[in-house]
Amino acid sequence: MKTKQRQRQVKPAEVRLDELVSAAQVLFLEKGMKATTVDDIVERAGVAKGTFYHYFNTKTDLLPALRERFARRFLERVSEAVEACAEDDWRGRLSAWCQRSLSICVEDFRLHDLVYADHYHDRSDPDLNQVLDQVEAILRAGGEAGAWPQADWRRLAVIAFWSMHGLADDLIARGGDSEEVGRFLSQRLLAMLGGTGT
């Protein structure tokens, strides 16, 4: 090891596990997964190599943990933004969902691409289902409170999520103001919820 070895303290197992996951995340993003070694990870995490092998066999085994954390933090951060709105402000809650989920997708796209690299065709991916559940709950609660007409909430959640996801990709590819796009998305979703079309 080239750098000074960090002081090893007795830490609870979940803390050491979390430190391994954090170290891997930083290194995978900095140098790529291919160039990162298990030695790099344990050195950065300041844990013994044995601790790594207690939890994992190879560095790629860290990906599910990174994915789980990405999804959990996504859900937490979006939920925080939604819960900052009044409980009966349904339009506000939906707008908060649009703004926050879009801004996270744009800010964290490299991490997103890293953790979901092989998961795009998994149509029953549990993370995707959790994210769909979150927006579906907002849509359903608003519908039940009479903010917009009753509808097929799951399908509307699919439309809301993938519209957000596509606009985030478009922002990443072409640039633009993510707040402005968030407002555009929430206005369009509200229009879609209110009307019945032909």
Added chain:
Amino acid sequence: MKTKQRQRQVKPAEVRLDELVSAAQVLFLEKGMKATTVDDIVERAGVAKGTFYHYFNTKTDLLPALRERFARRFLERVSEAVEACAEDDWRGRLSAWCQRSLSICVEDFRLHDLVYADHYHDRSDPDLNQVLDQVEAILRAGGEAGAWPQADWRRLAVIAFWSMHGLADDLIARGGDSEEVGRFLSQRLLAMLGGTGT
């Protein structure tokens, strides 16, 4: 070779190329790309092995050709459905786009997953841009004819495409009636186009 060797005829180069691509598509879908050999492909295509190596180095080199063909056929089939509507039937044209693109995604999802396996994070993918151009043109033409208010057509195309794509994935994962979902999608998009939200 186990099966009877097909009669070799002198065919134009583009026909032989097309036969190679067709043979690879069938075999990749049947046995998977890993289990398919170059021998399998030339045998099925009824062309000499030298012809294969004239165009490609390895079987994976066929993927861009498969992708190009998938995108071209997608665009052609959707365009056919749209052009079957009257030139000024904007709602009908948008509905035809919804119905046809959704039904192709559901019918051909295995081919779709095969050819786009590594392309999901390519945010400037030319195929995606062509498909977005197609629906954008429908939205813009309708807007210019006064069928719905002027708007940011590119962003609406992104919403339309990814809503369709997400609903197709949902149909593949959970089952359902693709025609009914196509009607749901076109009604929702029309509502979204007509209103301006808050």
